[in-house]
Amino acid sequence: MSAAKRPEPVQVVKQRRDAALAALVGGVPYIRFLGIEFDRRGDELTALMPFDDKLIGNPLLPALHGGATAAFLETTAIIGLSWATLWPRIESGEVDADAMAHGSIPRLPRTIDFTVDYLRSGLPRDAYARARVTRSGRRYGSVHVEAWQDNRDRPFAQAQGHFLMPRQDG
Secondary structure, three states, X not given: OOOOOOOOOHHHHHHHHHHHHHHHHHOOHHHXXXXXXXXXXXXXXXXXXXXXXXXXXXXXXXXXXXXXXXHHHHHHHHHHHHXXXXXXXXXXXXXXXXXXXXXXXXXXXXXXXXXXXXOOOOOOOXXXXXXEEEEEOOOXXXXXXXXXXXXXXXXXXXXXEEEEOOOOOO
């Protein structure tokens, strides 16, 4: 009688997931330029764009630059969509998270269109965003993303994006 395979310790699984996310995010230099970080809780990601003076567009208000806000939303949408499709592939073993940590990063979805709604001025403070994948197929993905600062119920910007999904060759 053979014993069932023991599940991996939770810390090993967590480290593998965190390494895969770090590799995915680390593969995009613009994310580093903006200082965007991602906090993973299970399969849910929250993006953080820490405040920096270089993000100010109107120093008289002061307010976050609309381009920085749009880039934050689009980056959150792309990483959120990528993670939503990678997560089950990593869990099933189809994608090797250890190989990702060593530079074998899957291709990211490409933007087809991206529409931003600026709801109020972004203040000179940290901003947060969370993406919700509304459709994810083999060829096409659709994502809604919201950004907030002090109160999640009061977003300062939101966006809707459509993306061309990369081929899943490995």
